[in-house]
Amino acid sequence: MKLFNSYINTFKGLSKEAWMLSIVMLINRSGSMVLPFLGVYMTDHLKFSLENAGIVLSFYGIGSVLGSWLGGYLTDKFGEYYIQTWSLFLSAPIFLIIPFFPSVEMMAVLIFLQSTISDTFRPANSVAITKYARPENLTKAFSLNRMAVNLGFSIGPALGGVLSGISYNFLFVFNFIGALVAGIIYVIFFRKRNKIFREKKKSETTEVIKKTGKSPYKDYPFLLYSFLCTVFAICFFQFFNTIPLFYKDVAKLSQSTIGFILGYSGFIIVLLEMPLVSIAERTLKIPQILFLGAVLAGLSYLMLVFGSNILWLIISMTVLCVAEIWALPFMSTVTALRSENGNKGAYMGVNGIAFSFSFIITPFLGTYVVSRFGFDSLWYGSFVVLAISAVLLYIIVKKMLPAK
Incomplete structure (x- = not known):
């Protein structure tokens, strides 16, 4: 209770x-x-x-x-x-x-x-x-x-x-x-x-109404941050592309079992997102949360190098879900905090573009790496890229957000 x-x-x-x-x-x-x-x-x-x-x-x-x-x-x-x-x-x-x-x-x-x-x-x-x-x-x-x-x-x-x-x-x-x-x-x-x-x-002062704020396309720290969000998304959204292929070709799972694991991920996120976000907000700062989110995503892929039995795959997927919970909502929060009253739409649009690019790149890049170098190379590469991104996200977000 x-x-x-x-x-x-x-x-x-x-x-x-x-x-x-x-x-x-x-x-x-x-x-x-x-x-x-x-x-x-x-x-x-x-x-x-x-x-x-x-x-x-x-x-x-x-x-x-x-x-x-x-x-x-x-x-x-x-x-x-x-x-x-x-x-x-x-x-x-x-x-x-x-x-x-x-x-x-x-x-x-x-x-x-x-x-x-x-x-x-x-x-x-x-x-x-x-x-x-x-x-x-x-x-x-x-x-x-x-x-x-x-x-x-x-x-x-x-x-x-x-x-x-x-x-x-x-x-x-x-x-x-x-x-x-x-x-x-x-x-x-x-x-x-x-x-x-x-x-x-309309009842507010004209000065406030006319305030439009800086364009996100001239906010170079934010553009770098958005690029790092794209890099994270390219790695993360293998969830929809190469991970199901890995389950089928390497782990030899049936379609129903693959569906079970993917459905399990949605259930875990719905169950744990709010409590984990609440814990993170109370105990950590946003740069630290994003760092952990990116590192955990990398670790979830690295785990796939060392085994493919069903229990191990579920543990790996659980780690990836926690990574998602500690990355994606806080990435939106950073964008909202960086924007101002007159340019929130433009900032949110750039943040959306950062993730939309991954829908174009991820399917082709992931399958290309697998076909040329194999799944292990993809998982090792994803871990390295996400680890580097974690460090850069920590640095840039710490500079972007006002110290409390």
Whole structure:
């Protein structure tokens, strides 16, 4: 009972708005079941070659980069409420259109368009979190939002597996429904709150309203920090690409067992993220937390060199989950703390771009290293790169954030 109460206490202090932003994210991500099955849909149903399927998937990454930049720019210009609303409502119908254009060229165009529109949502959502969360609960609010993302990605693929067994068209229909329902709930809850917030802003002094802050593209320490976030993400997001290949080809696991381990990771994050974030905030400073997160990620990959039995793989995945918990939400917090009132969208956009680049680079780089040098070289290399990144993150973040 004490353990349960302690867990519940980690959520205290979070505003209703922070909870609702996470609920909207949960609904939206639970409906996002096309992406995990997109490669299978193209090769199995549309009979695309692996090369052509890879080209289409790369357009998703390119659209994600553009969407992150565009979302940051438009959020600073029009406000996060309107960008989140339009992103949800415009992305919904595209899901219904995709099945009617089964050529490689049109699939690439539509997936690019879809990811561009969908990913304008991310910087706007991050700005909304900074807007409605209390400063002392900022990292918790980001963590709650990430919990919603992870829970949504656990529900979505599981439901998608059932639906795709009936018909792939059901995937696109449920993606449409998920985005539409998320948009409706978001507008109902935040429309009045946004109006009140805008009226409050109008009552502030002209000097405050006109303050735009420095461009993140001229903030060179922040750009270096964002580059290090990209390096971390390139290594970390092997989770979606080379790790399942390692489980299949080296560990000789069945598809169901691979699914169990990947599902386990989502469960661990949902269960442990808030308590671990709370512990880290009480006992460590942000540079130290990011250092530990990057080092633990490297160690989780290094462990794969020394064994591939199921228990060892679960331990390695657990370490990687803790690394994720102590890295990703605090990376968002650093970005929020570095930004100012007039440029939060631009800063969040750059942070989103840093991670979006990894969606383009990771699949090709990981498989290239494995095909040329083997899995062990990839794991050793990932450990070395993450260890160096950990040191550099510690140094740059310590200089970027004001001393307390």
